[in-house]
Amino acid sequence: MSDSSFDLGEPPQPAKAPSDSGVYRVLARKYRPQTFAELIGQDAMVTTLANAIKRGRLAHAFLLTGVRGVGKTSTARLIAKALNCIGPDGNGGPTIDPCGVCEPCRAIAEGRHIDVIEMDAASHTGVDDVREIIDASRYSAVSARFKIYIIDEVHMLSKNAFNALLKTLEEPPAHVKFLFATTEVNKVPVTVLSRCQRFDLRRIPAEKLAAHFAFVSEAEGVGAEPEALALIARAAEGSARDGLSILDQAIAHAGIEGGGVRAATVRDMLGLSDRGAVRDLFGLVLAGDGQGALAALRRQYDLGVDPQGVLRALLETVHATTLAKLGTAPDLGQAVEEREALAGWAASLSFASLHRLWQLLLKGHEEVARAALPIEACEMVLLRLIHASTLPDPGELARMIANGAPPAAPSVASPARAAGTPVEASLPASFTSLIGMLDDKGEHALAAQLTNSARLVRYAPPELVLSSSRPLPVDLVRTLTTELKRITGRIWRVSAEDVLGEPTLREQREAEQLAERAAILETPVVKAAFAAFPEAELESWTGQRSTA
Structure with a gap:
């Protein structure tokens, strides 16, 4: 040549x-x-x-x-x-x-x-x-x-x-x-x-390393999942030799278990945190669920994941969320679930919140690196994140101080309020009633968030458990806890758990509308009408139209 x-x-x-x-x-x-x-x-x-x-x-x-x-x-x-x-x-x-x-x-x-x-x-x-x-x-x-x-x-x-x-x-x-x-x-x-x-000589980009590892795997006659090769490429940190050494080890491991090089095997071998587990943990932190976050961390620790690795994965998540908020093109190597989660967090988190999370995680990563008790130090870092999420934005706090906003004066309309004891209201009998109560009290935005985003796990007033399987609006749990106490005079226990939960009220309403429309279309009279007039349309009570 x-x-x-x-x-x-x-x-x-x-x-x-x-x-x-x-x-x-x-x-x-x-x-x-x-x-x-x-x-x-x-x-x-x-x-x-x-x-x-x-x-x-x-x-x-x-x-x-x-x-x-x-x-x-x-x-x-x-x-x-x-x-x-x-x-x-x-x-x-x-x-x-x-x-x-x-x-x-x-x-x-x-x-x-x-x-x-x-x-x-x-x-x-x-x-x-x-x-x-x-x-x-x-x-x-x-x-x-x-x-x-x-x-x-x-x-x-x-x-x-x-x-x-x-x-x-x-x-x-x-x-x-x-x-x-x-x-x-x-x-x-x-x-x-x-x-x-x-x-x-530059660090080799992860996508080029993954492509090279795919070629090597094929030449060696070993199947490999693309996600597994992407994990190896990221762990190699730009080094072809390091990546090939990890791939060598993964192929040897696959020879024992069979089925080629799998992502789950690579994670276990490298002690990496599962991306789904990281998303769940990040969602629990944003939801202010301290017990759930610590339990999720311990599950990762019991699987052999290093506490520093968990914090590093959270740092990567915050960075990816920030890029998504900036409108950067998504990484094609990411799973669909991860792209959806990042888009949800990017929509609900402000740049100030993301920068605060980054700084706290970065400081926590350094602390865990030199801590005598790494897992305990990591737990304290997560609790610090959750506590920080309840604090007002520094800019907002500065404006409050500058404006000298005084605390709300107690009402003397009733002896109980004059004595400093809030009046207890009757608690809503259902989750739907709770949303209606919030709407009636002027909390329209909070009611809309619950209607569109909240998946109910358990409602036993004054306890409310929501699902964090999908990202919740930022500060939803904290805001809801505060407003329910203000309105009802009772202390509510609002938390989020990493379970599926019921469909949101909006999803339930849409499902009911679809079922009602399907039932109408199945009636003999409507079927006969559409048979005689194929171009006819059915206009429902919601104003939506369906064609045969």
């Missing part, structure tokens, strides 16, 4: 490295990229190198930096192959698309080329090690076009070793190229950085 036909979008292929006599090779080694086309997520760097090779503008030293597992050492080896490839016919020159079949390409891939020297700076830190490189660099390459030194974790070299390398690094012989790789570029002296062409 010529340089002009190089395609960064080609699917990755398994490495062509030699077999190890039947010994199992882990996926991170087996699928190490052997061409630049197989290098994932580093398109900008590959394009720069391709242009430099085409125009003959090759630097004498390259510094490759980035987090673990993004391909620094693999890229260094690919550069070595690109510079020393001679093509299948033995007459080729440097190319961004090394053939992989000539002797230099195969020898470099197998790690046996005499002119490509790899050194681990973590175990060769001294000045004597560097002097050996300097002395050897004076001699021409034995069989290759360039003598190449690949120094991994170069930041581990001592100060004297760096100083010894400076002169040779600035004016190396024409036949020598230096390739440095490091995860901590800030520890490399500026004098060295200024003598190198630097490439910052």
Whole structure:
């Protein structure tokens, strides 16, 4: 393939490295990229190198930096192959698309080329090690076009070793190229950085990692759920090597249980919190249900989920809700239930509330990280969130203070109120009556929220339990508790539980209307009328129309 036909979008292929006599090779080694086309997520760097090779503008030293597992050492080896490839016919020159079949390409891939020297700076830190490189660099390459030194974790070299390398690094012989790789570029002296062409390898996006893992799973003959691969990609944090190691472990686990790599297995293996459980917990926190939230947390803890992992998942939920409120396009990898929940929370939560939740969770995450009792500290964080949800918005509180709003003066219309004791009213006999009472007392917005959003679990006044299986309007439980006490003079126990509950009153009314309309359409007279007049319409008492 010529340089002009190089395609960064080609699917990755398994490495062509030699077999190890039947010994199992882990996926991170087996699928190490052997061409630049197989290098994932580093398109900008590959394009720069391709242009430099085409125009003959090759630097004498390259510094490759980035987090673990993004391909620094693999890229260094690919550069070595690109510079020393001679093509299948033995007459080729440097190319961004090394053939992989000539002797230099195969020898470099197998790690046996005499002119490509790899050194681990973590175990060769001294000045004597560097002097050996300097002395050897004076001699021409034995069989290759360039003598190449690949120094991994170069930041581990001592100060004297760096100083010894400076002169040779600035004016190396024409036949020598230096390739440095490091995860901590800030520890490399500026004098060295200024003598190198630097490439910052990026974290690999999760969607690209998931696609790569899907290819590897298929090549290995193992089925894998897309959600499982997405979980592995997120856990890898941009590192292909870390992700392949996790996938290797998941495939081994699937070999025991059968059925391929499943999301539930990956969650258990990594100690991740189930997304549905996180949504339930977040809904309980917003509903102000302290007991329910702590119980949900303990269930996750008993399954082996780390308390920090729970708080991190809640942070991700707050962040996703904020993006949804901004109108950001939803992640196609999210489940439908999650997108619906995020949309509901985004509609009911203000930006101020979301920022407050973020700050409290972020502070709580730090506290749990250094706490002597992590699960207890996590419980206190959740209770702090619930308590904070009952506080007024800081801006609203500031306006109240500025306006000097006095507390409502007690009425003297009755001896009971003059004595400071609220008058107890009769409690509504049903949930529907309770909503009607609120509407009669002027709480129209609260009555509408209960009608449209509240799913009843239990009504035993003065106890009211609502379902949190779907997101409830923010502060609904707290507001309802306050208003019912004000209106009835009784202390109500309003809470939310993670159960399905009854349909909302609005859903019940709509179901009744549909049933009534269906019954009318089934009467003999109406059937005969529609048979005689197919274009006729039935107009119900609600003003809606139905056609046959």
